[in-house]
Amino acid sequence: MKYDFDEIVPREGTDSMKLKYVKDICGRDDVLPMWVADMNFRTPPFVVKAIEKRANQGVLGYTCTHDRYYDSICRWSKEHYGMEITNENVNYIPGVVAGILLAVQVFTEKNDKILIQQPVYHPFRIVPEATGRKVVMSPLRRVGSSFEMDFEQLRKDIEGCKMMILCNPHNPAGICWSKEDLQTVAQICAEEGVLVISDEIHCDMVLHGRKHIPFATVSEDARMNSITLQAPSKVFNMPGVVAAQAIVFNPDIREKYFGYIWGTDQDAGNVFAYDCVAACYSEEGDEWRREMLAYVEENIDLLCARLAEECPQITPIKPEASFLVFLDCRKLMEEKGMKEQSELVRFFADKAHLAFNSGDMFGSLGKGYMRMNIACPRSVVNEAINLMVEAVKQ
Template structure:
């Protein structure tokens, strides 16, 4: 490989949420963090160089979206996903979750229903409830080790909703939705006048054999009644640079979104983020290809480890993302017991499955975007704890 994904970079005491909030989040500092969705890899060299050059300028005043900003997004969407978008469709966001907050405020009223598909990224529910909207759930169906959409239930639930948060690819279960699935979602939402908000932040992290399809690219009708939320942050590990954006083909919807952003004073962008994103989208493709190959190796390593040493655990194999959803129910722990076991016996910080909804009880989300040596360390700690605590039960 031309790029180094094996070197362990110390992130402690760098203000990294993943590593420096362990005491507050898990009650201990001496756990191996494999929870929040950022990577323990350095961003691509092209990004680092762009940031160095911008830093050397020495003046870091208010930033605007340049031609390079728009062209990098349009080029990436066209070249990576086959989606031709227009400059006027792009609106900035400080993050995908802040964008969802603006969307809820702009397009719903108190008491309106917002549809989600649990077990799903937990800030979805938090945003909905924070603004006194009603959470409408269309739970995914777990069958034969994989997740599917209950379309009959979705049809009924759409009657109660004004907006649907579509997680595509899905976090945490790792599904990359097929075209026929996306079309059925879109047709149901059109039928019931539900606006689709597609969170496509993991769109670039797709394993071989699968393909991400931007929801809005499937038809003019879908594009006109949807908002796509995207960012290079997961792809290139830029979460701290506020590089999210929305794609809104419907001019009236875009104007409404931007009016709410202005009202909330959330229209500014990060002076470094602009340059980081442009460099990543312009030059980061080869790095991303190698990253996906490395993640695929990590996933294979984890699956083989579980098969050989931890058969009690079932991996829900992801089709995309660097997050692995693991069924831990055969360990026999109650909800909080499983959390305590992992932290205090295995010394591991995973994202607890129940955070993603009741359907996630007994599951854990593991972030495998780390050097393989750290992944191996974590899996060995998990095996030792299972051997010591679970397998010795009478």
């Protein structure tokens, strides 16, 4: 490999969130932090170079979008997903979660119902609730240790809703939804007049030869009744830069949404944002991405193989996308006599000295699960597995 993903990158002294707040989530700080969804790899050199080049100009003034920014997004979308977009379809947003908030503010009113499919990324619930909307928690269906869409339940729950927030690919289970699944969602939402906000931040993290299917490409209903939110921040490990994009094909939705973004001054990225996006969506960026994915795939294979052999009480859902792994710990809870999720969290913190995300933060169906960040050097993955195995044996 051209890049060294085995390197241990110290996070102490960098104001790292995963270190600063680890005690808040598990009650102690003498743990291996594998919770926050950023990588423990060094940010790619072409991103750092883009920042240095801009900073060396000596002026950190107001900075606007440029052709390289739009061209890189349009080219990347066509080459990787077969989704053809033009500059007018794209708008900068200050993060995917912010993009969800802006959509909620534009297209819904207080007390309107917004549907999410739990277990799912927790801001899907937090953002609507914080703005006075009512969240409808439509459950996915458990299949073994993983999940699938329950369309019969979805048809019941979607009635009266104004918006659905879709996670594609899914976080935390790492599912790449099939074209047929997405087509059914599009049909149901179109029939009910429900706007779909498709969070596709993990679209560039598809694994083991799979291909991401953008929601907007599966049907005309999907194309004309959706807002797609993407960002290079996860896959290129630069969430601190805050750079994301919204893609909208329907001109009426685009006029309302982009107009609100412009009118509330949310379209102005920081001075480094546009250059970093253009650097990521390049040939050099794709080379780094491919090497990183190959490394993460080996980490996932290692985790699954070792736990199956040494600790079958914990069953990972092998992700089809993302560097996050949802660990099914229901057998472990049964064996250890745990009744509450809090006991599972305490087990990992106090016995295994590991900081993972508690599964119930993603919804009630997350009880019995923990989420683990696998984007780290292999030595750290092995250390974490050793800690889990030893804790279970004790």
